[in-house]
Amino acid sequence: MKPKMFLLLFLSLFHLFCSTTSKIVTNPNGVEVILQGKSKGITPVTIELNNFIGEKHLVTFRKDDVLLKKVELDRKVNWFTILLSPLGLGLPLLWLSGANEEYFFDLQILTWSDVFEPKNFESADKKCNSIGFRLPTDMEMKFAYESGLTRKWGESKNLFWTSTRIADGVYHKLDSSLATNQFANELYYTFNSENGVFGKSSPNNAYLIRCVK
Known part of the structure; x- marks a missing residue:
């Protein structure tokens, strides 16, 4: 051969x-x-x-x-x-x-709250906690968008607050990737439910809220 x-x-x-x-x-x-x-x-x-x-x-x-x-x-x-x-x-x-x-x-399936009126980040975080929920992570919002869930939110297509996950069951407000940035403590994640684009914003700005648990 x-x-x-x-x-x-x-x-x-x-x-x-x-x-x-x-x-x-x-x-x-x-x-x-x-x-x-x-x-x-x-x-x-x-x-x-x-x-x-x-x-x-x-x-x-x-x-x-x-x-x-x-x-x-x-x-x-x-x-x-x-x-x-x-x-x-x-x-x-x-x-x-x-x-x-x-x-x-x-793959625990998330329960999403109704949409709440725009609030700054601290108020948004407190709102979710007050009803036994929490702010969704960036990845949870991404999957909601990719699965088509955000398209069912109708008139609430807009910017939402999100959080970042730093460990299993541990959630943090700040974008940890900006740790070396002098403005790290002033920038937070936002998510556009209409086009799936992430952004960062001052925590003083007001955005819509969807909570999860």
Whole structure:
């Protein structure tokens, strides 16, 4: 067999037998998993990633036509086996197979409040806290926009206050990326629900409020 043909056959077999089986679990379960644009079932669900090592796989979670989250899964290979003459062709075959992996994603569905009249940031923060809610994070507003939820808000299409998340369950008012800026304590996140654009503003300005919990 010519070297070129051998290489092509080897690469084809290498690609064919690269696989990782991954179980996707969510909280709550019952969420549709979409891999590379194709539906793979409802969580908990087991999917197979058939690509080269290191390739990223875009996974989207959706429930009731609402986009909940988008993530990229990195393919991991934990061990390999060399099979000699697997097809009687006298060719070695490298078979890479990842151990079964489980991914867990917390997709607690947010409850959004009604829209409240424009207030400065401090008043907006207090308003949400007073009803047992909080200001949404920048990413929560982004997902609300991408899922089409903000388009259902009708006349309330305008600038809204958001907050930033600095740890699980810990929310902060300030844009931490501006830590080296002398005006860091004066700039806060805003979100335009009509075009999905983020901005920053003085906390003294008044913007609409949507709270979440």
